[in-house]
Amino acid sequence: GAGVSQSPRYKVAKRGQDVALRCDPISGHVSLFWYQQALGQGPEFLTYFQNEAQLDKSGLPSDRFFAERPEGSVSTLKIQRTQQEDSAVYLCASGLGPLGGRETQYFGPGTRLLVL
Amino acid sequence: QKEVEQNSGPLSVPEGAIASLNCTYSDRGSQSFFWYRQYSGKSPELIMSIYSNGDKEDGRFTAQLNKASQYVSLLIRDSQPSDSATYLCAVVGSSNTGKLIFGQGTTLQVKP
Numbered sequence: 124g125a126g127v128s129q130s131p132r133y134k135v136a137k138r139g140q141d142v143a144l145r146c147d148p149i150s151g152h153v154s155l156f157w158y159q160q161a162l163g164q165g166p167e168f169l170t171y172f173q174n175e176a177q178l179d180k181s182g183l184p185s186d187r188f189f190a191e192r193p194e195g196s197v198s199t200l201k202i203q204r205t206q207q208e209d210s211a212v213y214l215c216a217s218g219l220g221p222l223g224g225r226e227t228q229y230f231g232p233g234t235r236l237l238v239l
Numbered sequence: 240q241k242e243v244e245q246n247s248g249p250l251s252v253p254e255g256a257i258a259s260l261n262c263t264y265s266d267r268g269s270q271s272f273f274w275y276r277q278y279s280g281k282s283p284e285l286i287m288s289i290y291s292n293g294d295k296e297d298g299r300f301t302a303q304l305n306k307a308s309q310y311v312s313l314l315i316r317d318s319q320p321s322d323s324a325t326y327l328c329a330v331v332g333s334s335n336t337g338k339l340i341f342g343q344g345t346t347l348q349v350k351p
Contacts, residue, residue, distance in 0.1 A: 154337060165243075165327050165341030166283065179336060214282060218337065225271050225290065226337055230282040 125149075127231035129215050135237045136205045144200045144234045148217030155198050156216040156228060157190055166214055173221050190211060205238045212236070245342035253350055258315040258343050265309065268333025272304055274313045275327040277344065283327055283329050287313060304351055318349045320331050 128147040136142050148155050153174055158166035159182075168182040174195035183190070187206075192198040202209055212235050216228035243264045252258045260274075271290055275283035289295045289302040289311065301314040311330075315322055325346050329339040 156338065158339075160343075163247075163343070163345045165245075165329075166339070168338045168340065171336065171338055179338060182338075225288070225331075227285055227288070228337075228339065230284070232282050 127215055127217050127229055129231040131234060132232060133235050133237075135213045135239065138239075139152055139204050140209060141147050141201065141203045142205055142236065144202075144213050144236070146198045146200070146215030146217075146231060148196065148215070149219075149229060150196075152217035152219050153195075154218035154223050154226060154228075155192060156218075157198070157200050158216065159184075160212045160214055160233070162211075163214070164184075169200070169213075202236075205236075207238050210236055210238045227228075241342070242266060242332070242340050242341070243328055243342040245326075245328050245345045247343055247345060249346040249348050251348045251350060252318050254320060256318050256346055256349075258318045258322065259315040260315075260328075260347065262311045262328030262342055263309055264311070264328075264330045264340075265308060266330065266332045266340075267306075269306075269330045270333070271331035272302070272311045272333075273329040273339065274300075274302060274311075275329060275341075277325045277327055279324075282297075283285060290293075315347075318347075320349045320351050323349045324346055 155172040157169040160166040171179040218226040250346040325344040328342040
């Protein structure tokens with residue numbers, strides 16, 4: 124595909140339910156980032172992958188959040204025992220090169236998660 | 240103090256005017272600065288990047304960076320109603336890991 128894709132686009136979960144959010148980066152992109160965007164706020168960093176290696180997970184808010192990218196392409200963000208405060212848009216971004224400050228990040232459309 | 244600060248607005252300008260959007264950051268070692276545009280319900284879209292002090296122009300957009308003052312701005316000339324969106328300032332901090340630190344965004348309204 125031409126861009127980053129994410130699925131599902133919308134997810135409604137009952138509190139306590141586990142959810143899995145998928146990101147398909149641009150083909151060949153080495154870097155993959157997950158961000159969380161609450162309503163009216165800027166995105167906040169969650170985690171970073173370089174190929175299959177998770178090099179930075181400092182932004183994950185709790186141990187209920189887990190991300191993986193086992194083959195260095197598709198990534199999944201899993202949230203266990205969802206809470207209402209997890210309601211947000213989850214954005215995935217990919218970049219062509221590895222770690223570096225000048226790499227352009229291309230964002231997917233996001234998954235809008237609502238926890239009831 | 241937030242790492243990246245923006246006035247949330249809304250900033251309202253008439254069509255054809257210059258819109259000026261401002262951003263300050265706290266990490267003095269930051270090296271890379273970006274402006275993203277986000278339409279309501281859509282994902283952020285990169286419009287400008289700047290790495291050195293001074294001005295960088297691209298069409299109707301000019302980014303300005305002053306590292307001594309820890310200040311970055313975006314000017315939009317000849318503003319159009321289609322420019323109405325939230326503008327996000329993003330910074331890569333001194334760790335230079337590539338992760339973006341965003342401000343909360345400034346909502347721009349361009350009135351016909």
